[in-house]
Amino acid sequence: MNEFWDNVTEQYDVKxxxxxxxxxxxxxxxxxxxxxxxxxxxxxxxxxxxxxxxEFDSSSQIILKKINSLQEPYVKLIFPxxxxxxxxxxxxxxxxxxxxxxxxxxxxxKFKAANxxxxxxxxxxxxxxxxxxxxINKFITTSFSDIGFRFIFIIDSHMMNEQAQNALLKxxxxxxxxxxxxxxxxxxxxxxxxxxxxxxxxxxxxxSVMTIKNILIxxxxxxxxxxDLIAQFAKGSLTNALGLFNADxxxxxxxxxxxxxxxxxxRFYSAYREFNEIVNVxxxxxxxxxxxxxxxxxxxVNRNKYSEGKYYxxxxxxxxxxxxxxxxxxxxxxxxxxxxxxxxxxxxxLNLNVLTLNxxxxxxxxxxxx
Amino acid sequence: xxxxVNSKELEKLLSKIIPAVPTRTPMPILENFLxxxxxxxxxxxxxxxxxxxxxxxxxxxxxxxKLVVPARxxxxxxxxxxxxxxxxxxxxxxxxxxxTDTGKYVISYLDPEEYPDIPSVxxxxxxxxxxxxxxxxxxxxxxxxKIAFAMSKEEMRPAMMGTLFDFSEEGLRFVTTxxxxxxxxxxxxxxxxxxxxxxxxxxAISVLSKLLDEKEVKMLLTKTYVSFKLSDIxxxxxxxxxxxxxxxxxxxxxxxxxxxxxxxxIHDSIKRMMLFSTTSTRRVKFSLDKTMVEISAEDxxxxxxxxxxxxxxxxxxxxxIGFNSTYVNDxxxxxxxxxxxxxxxxxxxxxxIIEPVEKKENQDLMMLLMPVRLNN
Numbered sequence: 133m134n135e136f137w138d139n140v141t142e143q144y145d146v147k148x149x150x151x152x153x154x155x156x157x158x159x160x161x162x163x164x165x166x167x168x169x170x171x172x173x174x175x176x177x178x179x180x181x182x183x184x185x186x187e188f189d190s191s192s193q194i195i196l197k198k199i200n201s202l203q204e205p206y207v208k209l210i211f212p213x214x215x216x217x218x219x220x221x222x223x224x225x226x227x228x229x230x231x232x233x234x235x236x237x238x239x240x241x242k243f244k245a246a247n248x249x250x251x252x253x254x255x256x257x258x259x260x261x262x263x264x265x266x267x268i269n270k271f272i273t274t275s276f277s278d279i280g281f282r283f284i285f286i287i288d289s290h291m292m293n294e295q296a297q298n299a300l301l302k303x304x305x306x307x308x309x310x311x312x313x314x315x316x317x318x319x320x321x322x323x324x325x326x327x328x329x330x331x332x333x334x335x336x337x338x339x340s341v342m343t344i345k346n347i348l349i350x351x352x353x354x355x356x357x358x359x360d361l362i363a364q365f366a367k368g369s370l371t372n373a374l375g376l377f378n379a380d381x382x383x384x385x386x387x388x389x390x391x392x393x394x395x396x397x398x399r400f401y402s403a404y405r406e407f408n409e410i411v412n413v414x415x416x417x418x419x420x421x422x423x424x425x426x427x428x429x430x431x432x433v434n435r436n437k438y439s440e441g442k443y444y445x446x447x448x449x450x451x452x453x454x455x456x457x458x459x460x461x462x463x464x465x466x467x468x469x470x471x472x473x474x475x476x477x478x479x480x481x482l483n484l485n486v487l488t489l490n491x492x493x494x495x496x497x498x499x500x501x502x
Numbered sequence: 503x504x505x506x507v508n509s510k511e512l513e514k515l516l517s518k519i520i521p522a523v524p525t526r527t528p529m530p531i532l533e534n535f536l537x538x539x540x541x542x543x544x545x546x547x548x549x550x551x552x553x554x555x556x557x558x559x560x561x562x563x564x565x566x567x568k569l570v571v572p573a574r575x576x577x578x579x580x581x582x583x584x585x586x587x588x589x590x591x592x593x594x595x596x597x598x599x600x601x602t603d604t605g606k607y608v609i610s611y612l613d614p615e616e617y618p619d620i621p622s623v624x625x626x627x628x629x630x631x632x633x634x635x636x637x638x639x640x641x642x643x644x645x646x647x648k649i650a651f652a653m654s655k656e657e658m659r660p661a662m663m664g665t666l667f668d669f670s671e672e673g674l675r676f677v678t679t680x681x682x683x684x685x686x687x688x689x690x691x692x693x694x695x696x697x698x699x700x701x702x703x704x705x706a707i708s709v710l711s712k713l714l715d716e717k718e719v720k721m722l723l724t725k726t727y728v729s730f731k732l733s734d735i736x737x738x739x740x741x742x743x744x745x746x747x748x749x750x751x752x753x754x755x756x757x758x759x760x761x762x763x764x765x766x767x768i769h770d771s772i773k774r775m776m777l778f779s780t781t782s783t784r785r786v787k788f789s790l791d792k793t794m795v796e797i798s799a800e801d802x803x804x805x806x807x808x809x810x811x812x813x814x815x816x817x818x819x820x821x822x823i824g825f826n827s828t829y830v831n832d833x834x835x836x837x838x839x840x841x842x843x844x845x846x847x848x849x850x851x852x853x854x855i856i857e858p859v860e861k862k863e864n865q866d867l868m869m870l871l872m873p874v875r876l877n878n
Contacts, residue, residue, distance in 0.1 A: 194615070203618070204529055205551055222655070226526045238530045266657050273660035274552055274703070275743035277726045278621065302658070308743060 136179040136186075141172055142343055146334055150180050154187055160332040162304050162313035164289075166320040167336025170371025174287065175248035176336070177314040181207070181283040184312065189280030201245045205279060208271050209241065210264050211287040214256035225263040251371055252287060260292040265299040272303060272311050281310045289315035290322035297324045304330045338368020348373060358382075364444055365428065375421070384410060388425045389448055395495035396455075403492045411488075416478055419487065423475050426495070430468050462498040470494040504591040505539055505563035509583040509602070515546055515557050516577045518735050521709045522548040522555040523573040534570045536617045539563060547620050548573060553706045554620050557735040568614035571598060579607055621738050623722040623729040633696050633723040635669065639732065641689060643714040645676050646707055648836050648867060649687050653704050654680035661744035664701040667728075669694040673864075677749050683829050684749060684870040685836070691864040700728055701746050706739035713737065753870060754853050757846035759818025761790060762859060765843050768797070769834040771810045775799040776827045778808035785874055786827040790816050790847075799827065823850045824876040833869045850876065 137147050146165075153159045165173040182199050185191035185206075191199075199206045216228025226234060236254055243250045268284055276282060286292070292300065304313060304327065315331060317323065345363040347370060348354040354362070354377060362381050366373035376384075387410045394403035411418040428444040435443060436452040437460075443449055471494065474487055516535070524532050527550070536547040545558040569592070579600065580588070589601040592611075600607040623632065646665075654662035659681075668675040673690040700723055710730055720731040729738045775786045779799040789796040795816065798809035833856055837843055840858035847854050856869040 201616075203531075203616075205618070209528070224526075226528055229526060234526050234528075237528055241528065269657045269660060270552075273742055273744055275726045275741040277743070299657075 134183070136183040139179050140176050141347065142339055143172060143176060143336060146176060146336060149334060150176075150183075154183060157188070159184055159188075159312065161307050161311060162315070162331040164315045164317065164320060164323070164328060164331040164333045165336060166317050166333065168338060168367070168369050169251065169318050170249065170366075170369035170373070171336045171339055172249065172370075173316045173336055174244075174285065177283075177285055177316065178202075178207075178248050181281070181312070181314075185281050191280065199283070202241060205271070205276055205282055208268065208282070208284045209244070209287070210260060210268065210284065211252050212254070212257040212260050212291045213237070213264065214254060215261070219263075221262065223263060225261050225267055249370055258291065260286065260288070260296055262293075262296045262299055265292070265296045265303075268300065268303055272307055276310075279310070281312060284311065284313045286313070286315045288317065290317045290319040292323075294324065297327055301326055301330070339370065340368070341366075344368070344370060344373050348377070352377065361385075365425065367424070375417075384422075385425065385445065385447075388422060388429070389445070389451065391422075392426065392429065392495060395492045396459075396499045398496060398499065400492055400496070403495075404488060407488055407492070411484075416484065419478055419484060420475060423471055423478075423491070426491075427468060427471055430464050430471075433464055459498060462500065464498070467494055467498055503563075503565050503567050504589055505544065505561050505565075506587050506589050507544060507559065507561055508585070509580055509588050510585050511559055512588065513580050513583075515559055516580055518557055518713060519546050519548045519555045520573060520577050521712065522550055522553055522737075524550040531570070531612070531616050531618070533573055534612065534617065535573045535576060536568065536570050536614060536620070538568045538614075540566045547617075549618060549620060550705075551618060551740075552703060553709060553737060553739045555709075555735060555737050556620065567592065569598065570612040570614055570617050571609055575609060621727050621740075623724055623727065623738065631698075631725060633669070633694075633698060635674065635692065635694060635721045635723065636718050637674065637689065637692065637721070638716070639714040639719050640716050641691070642719055643711055645687050645689060646711045646714075649676050649678045649685035650704075650707050650711070651832050651836060652678040652680055652683050652685040652869075653707075654678075656680065659747075661701050661742055661746045664703045664742045665707050666746045666749070667700045667702060667723075669699070669723075670697045671695075677746070679747075679749060679870075682826065682872050683833065684752065685833075686749070686753075686866075686868045686870070688866040689864065690866070698723065699746055701742040701744065702728060702739055703742055706737065710737050710739075752853060753868075754848060754855065757848045757852070757855055759790075759816070759821065759847045761795065761818075761845040761847065762815040762842060763795065763812060763845070765834060765837055765840055767812050768795075768843075769831070769838065771797050771812050772827055772830050772834060774810065775808055776831060778806050779827045783874065784826045784828045785824050785876075786830065787876060788821075788823050788825065790814075790818070790821045790823070792816055818847065821847065821850065822876060823847065823854070824874045825854075825871060826874055829871055833871060837867070837869070 140147060165177060167173060182196050185195060185199060195206065202209055213225055214229065214233060219228040240252045240254060244252055341363045344366050345359045348359040348362060349356060362373050362376045365376055365381065387406060391403055391406045394406055410422060432443040432445050432452055433455060435441065437456050443452065474491055478487055519535065527533065532550055538545045542560060542563060543558050544561045545556055547554060547556045583602060586602050591599040591601060593599060596610055597608050598611050600609065650665065653665060662679055666677040668677060671693055673688055673692055675686065675688045678685050713732060713735060717733040722729040727738055727740050729736055772786065775797050778801055779786055780801045780803065786797055786799045793813065794811050795814045796809055796811050800807040837858060840860065842859040844857050844859055845854055850873060854871050854873060856871060858867060
């Protein structure tokens with residue numbers, strides 16, 4: 133391994149594939165890096181870019197530093213942006229934004245340059261605008277023959293609407309020499325087949341619990357006990373892990389358990405009240421997070437039934453045994469499927485109250501003794 | 503480290519450089535000037551990565567330094583000062599103090615390493631094929647005024663979003679087109695020993711146009727960028743790295759019917775007919791006869807129509823041809839200094855050439871316009 137790959141945590145398969153391109157001196161002009169959030173797609177793209185520059189263009193340390201700090205014209209960063217007041221198709225992507233929004237963008241880009249695992253978060257930014265794609269067009273048609281390689285990172289590329297994706301297509305088809313695209317996404321299915329077929333697709337794996345734990349301890353000064361707990365529930369994603377850290381996971385787990393107790397015990401109003409206390413300001417993300425916790429609890433139930441290994445809800449293992457004693461015939465798999473359905477439905481902008489009530493009644497069905 | 507400059511001199515310098523500073527850019531570093539003090543010369547740079555501007559003034563100092571300061575803040579403070587001396591004094595904590603007789607202003611500065619590299623054509627010794635050309639500033643400005651309007655705004659064909667500089671033995675030809683019309687101006691005063699084409703982006707043309715004066719402009723041309731050296735400022739622009747479409751193939755050769763009209767008369771008439779043309783098509787109809795051309799327009803949506811007759815000299819068959827009135831108006835706007843113009847036509851579906859009757863010395867101007875189909 134080399135200095136660039138050393139900066140990429142895990143992702144051994146990905147590194148192997150990319151290394152092979154370098155060895156064969158044939159690097160494709162466009163990549164799709166897919167996989168869940170917080171597994172290092174952006175960082176891998178960034179390190180790979182530096183590797184390419186060094187290997188094929190003998191780029192100096194200054195240029196590598198500029199790539200690292202995401203400076204144009206070496207790197208073009210495209211990400212979802214909010215819409216400006218009175219913005220039309222002719223304006224540039226940032227022209228009509230107000231000063232606060234521009235300052236926020238500057239800050240977020242600074243954070244991203246300082247920490248490639250940082251997730252850019254701008255209020256109201258829910259699409260990659262077609263104006264941003266036009267910027268790409270200008271970027272690649274302007275002559276930069278004095279620069280060997282220029283890299284275009286499209287973060288959350290699934291947030292391009294169909295029109296924007298079609299606009300991007302032409303650039304993907306025949307980019308000028310030295311341009312390399314990286315489309316980063318955690319929802320590859322939202323990209324057009326025509327885009328996917330023009331790029332080299334690389335899947336990223338979730339990070340191991342150990343790695344997440346180490347990152348949390350070393351970079352975010354989180355205590356070992358807490359890090360251990362968070363890493364278990366992060367599902368292989370650092371973004372999830374940090375989200376859990378901010379939400380005080382121990383408290384959330386305790387509340388999830390009491391919500392389960394109320395639901396299964398038929399105390400629906402208490403369950404509903406408890407749930408609304410966990411889910412902040414009716415956030416659909418929080419809803420999904422709780423569902424995923426409950427799913428983990430259900431898998432613990434099954435593990436306990438067949439007395440297998442370690443539990444996610446290790447601190448609450450006595451509850452698991454009690455549950456299995458009392459409701460030995462409950463149809464856990466069926467409830468699990470219902471939860472999957474609810475999770476799907478939550479993506480379709482359904483009323484959160486309706487979803488919550490469905491969740492409570494689904495859980496209550498666990499208590500039916502046949 | 504300190505140096506002294508006159509506020510009015512600096513104001514003049516900064517006001518010329520500031521157009522290259524982008525607003526609301528995702529790259530905050532570009533909202534700064536790069537100041538370089540070297541061998542008694544203060545050079546100010548600004549860039550938006552596409553175009554870069556640089557200009558210098560003499561100052562008295564023995565030291566050399568480079569620093570990056572917020573462009574608008576510096577420009578605004580210098581502009582608001584009366585005629586006085588400003589001492590720039592650098593302090594150790596990355597601040598620069600601007601001291602005048604009556605005031606002291608403190609601005610933070612950044613490291614020059616963070617500022618993008620400004621291309622320098624002369625220093626770029628490795629680049630082969632550097633060509634040189636020079637042209638009078640006013641001539642160049644005049645050329646831009648005549649042809650810049652026809653540049654395309656359509657991103658799908660990036661080359662057409664710029665102006666073609668076509669150097670050849672004939673001289674320097676400027677071409678712009680958006681696929682509906684084409685403007686073509688040949689400057690014959692300089693002959694060139696090289697045959698090269700360069701596509702200069704729209705932004706460079708519009709910024710340069712405002713800077714040009716009667717002095718000579720020296721152009722240094724490379725494959726990647728073109729530098730325009732004016733007497734007191736240099737503009738370096740990156741080129742559009744796409745081949746310009748072969749414009750010669752769309753210029754018809756067999757347009758034998760000639761229509762001669764007074765520019766002002768037909769222009770006034772077109773302006774009035776624009777009021778009656780349908781907003782979606784903007785169509786006007788020319789019905790040509792030997793001595794009279796009838797110009798008419800109709801807006802079916804509001805049930806209004808208009809027609810006018812304009813005297814002309816026409817040598818062809820009777821012909822009806824439609825145009826987009828906005829495009830005709832644009833072309834006539836840019837030919838308003840010609841007393842009479844000639845339309846060269848062939849049929850209602852073939853491109854029309856519009857030229858001045860009296861050609862200027864050393865300059866050929868030609869506009870080309872595609873007709874629109876008439877329903878009948």
